[in-house]
Amino acid sequence: MRNISLLPNIITAFGLACGLFVIFKMSMTPIGGVSVDVLVGIAGILILSAFADLLDGAIARVMKAESEFGGLFDSLADAISFGVAPAVVVLKTLSVEPGTSYSFLITFAAMVFTVCGVLRLIRFNINKNTIQHDDELLAAAKKNFTGLPIPAACGACISANLYLAKWSSLEPEIFTKEATIWVMVFVLTFLGYMMISRFRFPSLKSLHIKVASFKIVFLSILLTLLLFFGILHDFPLTFFAVSWLYLVVSLILYLARLIAGKRAKTLEDFEPAPEEEDVV
Numbered sequence: 001m002r003n004i005s006l007l008p009n010i011i012t013a014f015g016l017a018c019g020l021f022v023i024f025k026m027s028m029t030p031i032g033g034v035s036v037d038v039l040v041g042i043a044g045i046l047i048l049s050a051f052a053d054l055l056d057g058a059i060a061r062v063m064k065a066e067s068e069f070g071g072l073f074d075s076l077a078d079a080i081s082f083g084v085a086p087a088v089v090v091l092k093t094l095s096v097e098p099g100t101s102y103s104f105l106i107t108f109a110a111m112v113f114t115v116c117g118v119l120r121l122i123r124f125n126i127n128k129n130t131i132q133h134d135d136e137l138l139a140a141a142k143k144n145f146t147g148l149p150i151p152a153a154c155g156a157c158i159s160a161n162l163y164l165a166k167w168s169s170l171e172p173e174i175f176t177k178e179a180t181i182w183v184m185v186f187v188l189t190f191l192g193y194m195m196i197s198r199f200r201f202p203s204l205k206s207l208h209i210k211v212a213s214f215k216i217v218f219l220s221i222l223l224t225l226l227l228f229f230g231i232l233h234d235f236p237l238t239f240f241a242v243s244w245l246y247l248v249v250s251l252i253l254y255l256a257r258l259i260a261g262k263r264a265k266t267l268e269d270f271e272p273a274p275e276e277e278d279v280v
Contacts, residue, residue, distance in 0.1 A: 005067055008060040012074050015052030018045050019081025026092040034093045036169060039162045040235055042089055046158055049081045050151045071128070075121045082154035083117030090161050090184055094177070102181050109188035113157065116192035117150045123196075145201045148194035148247060152201070155243035160187045163240040194247065201250045 022042050029038065056074060060066045087110035096103040123146075164183060168175040230238035 005060070005063075005065040005070060007063070008056045008065055008070055009073060011052050011056040011059065012070070012077050015049040015056070015081055016077035018049035018052065019077065019085045022046060022085040023080070023088050026088050029092060031095045034095070034165075036162070036166050036236070039089070039093065039158075039165055043158050043162055043235075043239060046081065046085065046154060050155065053078060053081075053151055071125065075125055078150055079118050079121055082150040083114045083121075086154045086157040086161075087111070087114045087188070089158060090188065093161055093165055094181055094184065096181065102178065105185050106181055106188075109185040109192075112192040113153070113188040116195045117153060120147050120150055120195040123147070144203055147197050147199065148191065148201055148250075150195060152243070152246055153191045153195050155239075156247055157187060157191055159236070159240040159243040160184070163236045166236045199250065199254055201246070202253075 022045055025042065026034070053074070056070075060070055091106065091110055094106055096106055127146075161184060164175060164180050168177070168180055227238065227242070230241075
């Protein structure tokens with residue numbers, strides 16, 4: 001029976017190895033040596049890590065091999081792969097001269113991102129342990145998250161950094177290094193706040209799409225093909241659009257709920273979590 005829990009932990013270890021590889025790769029890259037091609041490869045490795053993060057939990061649930069060790073191992077792996085690695089990538093990409101005001105700003109923003117990501121994981125684990133015997137709260141937890149999940153924050157950060165690096169190489173007069181630094185300072189700080197915020201973000205576990213007609217099947221295939229060709233034609237733009245779409249749509253749903261009012265049941269799942277209540 002002990003071998004049953006081995007597979008999810010191997011997948012978690014693979015995701016952790018991806019994050020560590022990114023950190024070591026960036027550390028060994030010389031100053032000014034981070035090209036767009038390198039960042040594309042880094043993004044691909046972190047996407048693999050994100051898939052591993054989805055897969056290990058799903059396999060553990062299917063095999064009924066969830067354990068306290070597996071949960072803690074998964075959170076520590078996420079902290080490194082999605083909390084530390086993106087900050088290292090941004091700092092190495094910009095390669096700001098130490099001792100300058102820009103160096104302080106981008107380092108501070110990177111620390112905000114990483115610390116908020118760790119706090120997000122701590123809150124997730126505490127709430128998970130608190131509600132594990134409450135069926136009602138467990139059902140609510142499967143519908144949405146409180147705060148932006150750290151893998152999504154990592155994707156938004158890495159995609160923004162990659163997209164800016166691409167345009168900085170194409171239009172250096174417009175996308176200057178100083179302008180890029182200011183944008184990434186905002187991005188890192190904003191994503192850090194989103195992770196520890198009370199905003200609700202939909203969980204992929206709650207997506208149960210019923211196929212009602214052939215048109216929906218055709219539309220799904222069309223969107224898949226568009227995504228595939230988008231990745232082949234312009235990966236930085238496609239990755240940026242997909243990564244930020246999740247965050248933007250979630251905020252739009254929150255605004256729609258705000259306009260509808262608390263008395264309306266429309267989009268009630270996106271009501272911000274109250275301070276005295278945490279939901280995973």
